[in-house]
Amino acid sequence: MTSIDDTDPFTLAEESAARLAELTGVARHDVALVLGSGWAAAADQLGEVVATVPSTDLPGFRAPAVVGHAGTVRSISVPRQGADPLRALVLPRTHVYENHGVRAVAHGVRVAAAAGCRTIVLTNGCGGLDRSIPAGSPVLIADHLNLTGASPLEGPTFVDMTDLYDPQLRALARSVDADLPEGVYAQFRGPQYETPAEVRMAGVLGATLVGMSTGLEAVAARHVGLKVLGFSLVTNLAAGVSDQPLSHEEVLQAGREAAPRCAALLAGVTPLL
Ligand code: 8IG
Numbered sequence: 001m002t003s004i005d006d007t008d009p010f011t012l013a014e015e016s017a018a019r020l021a022e023l024t025g026v027a028r029h030d031v032a033l034v035l036g037s038g039w040a041a042a043a044d045q046l047g048e049v050v051a052t053v054p055s056t057d058l059p060g061f062r063a064p065a066v067v068g069h070a071g072t073v074r075s076i077s078v079p080r081q082g083a084d085p086l087r088a089l090v091l092p093r094t095h096v097y098e099n100h101g102v103r104a105v106a107h108g109v110r111v112a113a114a115a116g117c118r119t120i121v122l123t124n125g126c127g128g129l130d131r132s133i134p135a136g137s138p139v140l141i142a143d144h145l146n147l148t149g150a151s152p153l154e155g156p157t158f159v160d161m162t163d164l165y166d167p168q169l170r171a172l173a174r175s176v177d178a179d180l181p182e183g184v185y186a187q188f189r190g191p192q193y194e195t196p197a198e199v200r201m202a203g204v205l206g207a208t209l210v211g212m213s214t215g216l217e218a219v220a221a222r223h224v225g226l227k228v229l230g231f232s233l234v235t236n237l238a239a240g241v242s243d244q245p246l247s248h249e250e251v252l253q254a255g256r257e258a259a260p261r262c263a264a265l266l267a268g269v270t271p272l273l
Pocket of ligand 1: 127235236237251
């Protein structure tokens with residue numbers, strides 16, 4: 001097996017996708033999903049799990065650093081009305097704060113593209129800036145601010161980011177849940193949550209949501225030609241927006257409580273992709 005540091009990231013993704021096809025028995029996939037805090041249980045409702053592979057059996061994936069974050073790749077057969085089942089790939093996530101570098105952050109997205117996917121659904125748990133969107137609300141990501149200071153792209157790779165979060169896919173999501181609010185997601189590097197001043201800064205810059213994932217993955221996805229659909233779950237109001245301090249345990253608890261609504265949303269949307 002080749003390591004992530006000494007191989008071209010796209011060659012590594014091809015190797016990983018080939019191994020995935022072997023281990024799952026599924027030659028090509030159609031759509032990939034990355035399930036963040038609050039979204040993980042949704043996979044169970046998408047369809048029949050065809051195969052579960054520990055991500056460390058695939059070149060380029062890292063063991064997850066956080067309790068409550070998955071370390072498997074699953075192939076799920078999603079039934080569709082009047083068409084063959086959709087072959088969905090549920091991928092784990094590596095965060096910038098895990099310090100494995102941006103190649104590790106982008107790897108899953110690149111494997112999805114190498115596995116044949118045309119669309120990727122990126123989900124996360126995040127902090128909310130808008131008091132009218134309470135904790136437990138799913139939000140459609142309309143655009144992002146990359147405040148990490150990093151990029152998954154290397155060298156002079158000038159990729160257009162207009163309509164990164166596909167307007168047609170957003171319309172599709174609203175056809176499943178007409179009340180879905182839309183927001184701009186600001187990605188911070190973490191792992192500390194923002195100071196109240198940083199949250200105010202993000203708000204001035206146009207953010208509705210603050211988190212530690214998704215943006216760089218979306219950039220990597222656009223670069224390899226994937227259509228992107230993004231959902232956030234507001235698991236907490238961002239620091240200083242409410243008078244409550246933030247705790248990882250509360251975030252996990254809010255995720256558990258909102259899980260059924262997130263699962264229903266993804267179960268409704270995914271067969272339409
Ligand atoms: I869940 O309030 C979750 N993830 N940056 N801020 C940031 N990330 C988060 C937050 C939050 N909540």
